Amino acid sequence: MRESIGGKFFVTFIHIILILISLTCILPFVHLVALSVSSGHAVDLGQVLFWPVGLDFTVYNYFFENTPALRAFTNSVIITLGGTILSMLATVLTAYPLSRRYLYARKPITMAALFTMLFGGGMIPTYLVMNSLHLINTYWSLWLGGLISTYNMLIMKSYFESVPGEVAESAQIDGCGEVRLLMRIILPLSLPMLATLTLFYGVGYWNMFMSVILYINETSLQNLTVVVQGMLQIQGNFNMAAMDMMQQQEMVSEKLKAVGVVVMVVPMLVVYPFLQKYFVKGIMLGSIKG
Template sequence: MKARATWFDGCIILMLIILNLLVIVPFFYVIVVSFSPASESLGGQFYLWPKEWSFDAYSYLLGAKDFIRSFKNSFIITALGTMINLVISISLAYALSKRYLPGRRFIQLMVLFTLMFQGGLIPSYLIIKNLHLVNTYWAIVLPAATNAFTVFVMRAFFQSLPESIDEAARIDGAGEYRILLQIVIPLSMPIIATFSLFFVVQYWNDYFASVIYLNDTHLWPLQPLLRQMIASSSQIPSDANVDPGDLAQFGPNLKNAAILLAMIPIIVIYPFLQKYFAKGALLGSVKG
C-alpha cells in the first residue's frame, strides 16, 4: 500500500514538473530571443541561450513613439477602468447586502438577468455610437464598468461581516457612507484586492473592444499594436511612426521584446496583491 502511494505521488510530481516546464520554457524563450542579436534569432543559431546579449530591440521600442503612446493609452484605460469598476461594484454590492434596501429583490433579479443574457455586439456598438463614445477611452471603460459575478461575490462577502460592527457604528452616529468607507472597505481588503487584480488584467489585456470601438490608431492600447506587430506583414499600422524596415531588421527580437514589456506591469503588480488573492478568491464565494 505504501509503495503504491509512493508511486502515485511520484506520478503527480512528474506531471507537475511537465506542466511547469510547459509554462516556463516558452516564457524563458521569449526573454532570451528579446535579448539576442537579430542575426542569431533570424538564423536559428541558438535554442535556449544566445551567444551574445543585445539590448537593441529594447532601445528601439523605448524610443518608438507609437509603442510609448500605446503603453500610455493602456495605462490610462486600465487605471480609469479599474477605479470605476471598484466604485460601482463596491457601492452596488454593499447596497444589496442590506436586507432593508427597498426593491432589493428586484434589483438583484435585474443584475442576475445581465449574467444570463447579453445584448450582443451590434446593439452594444449602436449604443456606444449613439452616445458619441466611439474613439474615446469611455467606449472601453463604461461597457465593462461592472458585472454580475463581481457584485454577487462582493455582496456575499459584505453579508458575512459581523452585524454587531455595523450596529455599533450606527449607535455612535455613523451613516451609511462612513460605515462603508471607514469600516466595511478596510475589513474587505482581501476581496477588493482580488477583484482589483481581475480588473487590471481585464483592461490591460483588452484587445477586442479596442479594435471595435477605436478607429483612431493613436488611441490604441498595447494589445492591438502587439497584434499588428506579430501577425501583420508590415508589423504596425500604415500611419504609425515606426519604420517597418527597422522592424524587419530586428525580426523576432523586437516582437518578443514588445511582448515582454507588455507583461511587466502585471508581473510588478501581482506580488503586492498575491497575499490577498487566494484568501479573497474563496471568501466571498464560500460564504455566499
C-alpha cells in the first residue's frame, strides 16, 4: 500500500522533531568537549562553540595531576563495578522466585515490593540505620542502601514470566532443579534483559552523588561525581600556586569545568555501545507482562 502524502508529511515531521530533540542532548556535550581541548585564551574570549580553537590538551594533565580526580575516578570504578554486580545478583535472586506462580505468598510479597516504590524510610532514619551498622565511610553503605531497584526487579520478573512455561517444565522433567534451571536455561535466555538492567544499575552507581555526600565523609573515598561537583563550585581543589602565570591563564574556569564534565561522562558513553543492541529489546520484552 502506497503511503499518502499526509502520512509522509507526518513521518517527516516526527523525524524533524526527534532530530531537534537529539541535538538538544548532543550539542551541549559537543560544546563541552570543544571547550576542554581549546586554548584558554580562546575560551576566555568566548570564541569556542562546537569546534575547538587552538588545540590544547594540557588541561587534562593538570586535571589528573593537581586534583584528586584520578583517585576519585578509581573510587567511581570500584563503586560502580561492586554495586552493579551486587545489585544484579540481588535482583535476579528476588525476581526469579516472584516469577514462579507456585511460590507461596507471591502476591503479598510483590505488593510489599510495590509499597517501597511509593514510600521510603527517609533520609535521617536511613542514615541512623547505616550508622548503627557501622557502615559510614564504607562503600557498603552505598551498595546496601540501594541494592535493589523495585522498578528493575519488576521488569526482570516480567521478563522471566515471558519465558515459555514448557521450557521450564521440560527441564524439570529431565531432573533439572531450580538453581540449575535458573543458571542454565532462564538466564541465557534473558541476556537482553540482563544487559539492559546492568546498564541501568551501572549508570546509577556511576552518577551517585547524594548517597556519597551523606555516607562518605573521607575525601579519599569520594567518587568522581562529588569531586566534579566541587570543582564546578570552586577552583580550590586545583594547585594553582604550582603553575606560572601563563599556565594559570590557560586554566580558565570554564575550561576546567568542561574537562571535569567530559571525564565524568565519557566512560558511560564508551560502555553504552556494547550494550545498546540489547537495550530496546530488553525493555520491550520485559514490559509485555505486568
